[in-house]
Amino acid sequence: MIIVMNNGATEEQIDTVVAKIRSFDLDANVSRGTERTVIGAIGDERKLSPEIFDTLSGVEYSMHIVKQYKIVSREWHKDNSIINVGGVPIGGDQVQVIGGPCSVETQEQMDSAAQHVADAGCQLMRGGAFKPRTSPYTFQGNGEEGLKMFRRAADKHNLRIVTELMDARMLDTFLEYDVDVIQIGTRSMQNFELLKEVGRINKPVILKRGMSATVSEWLMAAEYIAAGGNHNIIFCERGIRTFETAYRNVMDVTCIPVLKKETHLPVIVDPSHAGGKAWMVSALARAAVAAGADGLLVEMHPNPCEAWCDADQALNPEEFRDLMGSLKGIAAVIGRSL
Numbered sequence: 001m002i003i004v005m006n007n008g009a010t011e012e013q014i015d016t017v018v019a020k021i022r023s024f025d026l027d028a029n030v031s032r033g034t035e036r037t038v039i040g041a042i043g044d045e046r047k048l049s050p051e052i053f054d055t056l057s058g059v060e061y062s063m064h065i066v067k068q069y070k071i072v073s074r075e076w077h078k079d080n081s082i083i084n085v086g087g088v089p090i091g092g093d094q095v096q097v098i099g100g101p102c103s104v105e106t107q108e109q110m111d112s113a114a115q116h117v118a119d120a121g122c123q124l125m126r127g128g129a130f131k132p133r134t135s136p137y138t139f140q141g142n143g144e145e146g147l148k149m150f151r152r153a154a155d156k157h158n159l160r161i162v163t164e165l166m167d168a169r170m171l172d173t174f175l176e177y178d179v180d181v182i183q184i185g186t187r188s189m190q191n192f193e194l195l196k197e198v199g200r201i202n203k204p205v206i207l208k209r210g211m212s213a214t215v216s217e218w219l220m221a222a223e224y225i226a227a228g229g230n231h232n233i234i235f236c237e238r239g240i241r242t243f244e245t246a247y248r249n250v251m252d253v254t255c256i257p258v259l260k261k262e263t264h265l266p267v268i269v270d271p272s273h274a275g276g277k278a279w280m281v282s283a284l285a286r287a288a289v290a291a292g293a294d295g296l297l298v299e300m301h302p303n304p305c306e307a308w309c310d311a312d313q314a315l316n317p318e319e320f321r322d323l324m325g326s327l328k329g330i331a332a333v334i335g336r337s338l
């Protein structure tokens, strides 16, 4: 961190800044120019923040010189990290598609969905047992019963399961059902206590981007999980809010190369919640894979018209199978497989 002093800052003001830096067990380097004195803090500057210094008299401004995230950054770990989800790699050469319904509805629906997901060639399945709904009066998910149905359906086809955790109090239940990947939804991206809880275990976590979160806030949210010891983190872009109203969210393709540069962790994309309409999903999915996404999270329902949640954006099994076919070609062009 560097602290730039005002033109004419007094020796006493400079000494106060130096003492403040030392009070955090860091060293200070004072560099006197012809017009300005600049003070550098030497050591782990992540303990410091600009507001510590900006209120001191004589300080013009202060700024970090290293990134605030560390464990998740590519500076810290140069090679791509591959997350092992029960033997299925995410972040390697193979693009992984996670398919399944928005929510777990019935055993019959899950059995049928699992069959279609497996038939399409996927190794991972999605489905929410706990649903974050805008209205408290709509279907909230089947809860623990839903986890049971999901596990039963997925086990028949050896599929790994991905499901959202909204409340840390359910974490033990998730572990009991051996949920393979814990999804943190867009609305929970900055629920720091929840992030700390999933940081304490070693299950892979899909961290969805907050619908209004910057890339840097998203990386910091991942750092919360990593700081607890769990480095099995997968970023998931699911569309952000903008002024546009013609679709549910804007799928931020730009964030894919940006994240790939900033972090060694895998990046997947959810084209379903981005577009919000089934007819957009394939185009968005192809764009995401072409841009370098390590995987996709796609909503597929055995009978979309009857889906209890997000019916508009679910692909039917045939559309899902066709999408898988077209993605193979895109993956091959960029030297990956599906």
Ligand code: PEP
Pocket: 102, 128, 132, 164, 184, 185, 186, 187, 208, 238, 270, 273
């Ligand atoms: C979901 O994937 O089911 C979901 C609720 O997504 P998001 O958190 O991105 O809205």
Ligand code: MN
Pocket: 102, 103, 273, 299, 309, 310
């Ligand atoms: Mn959904």
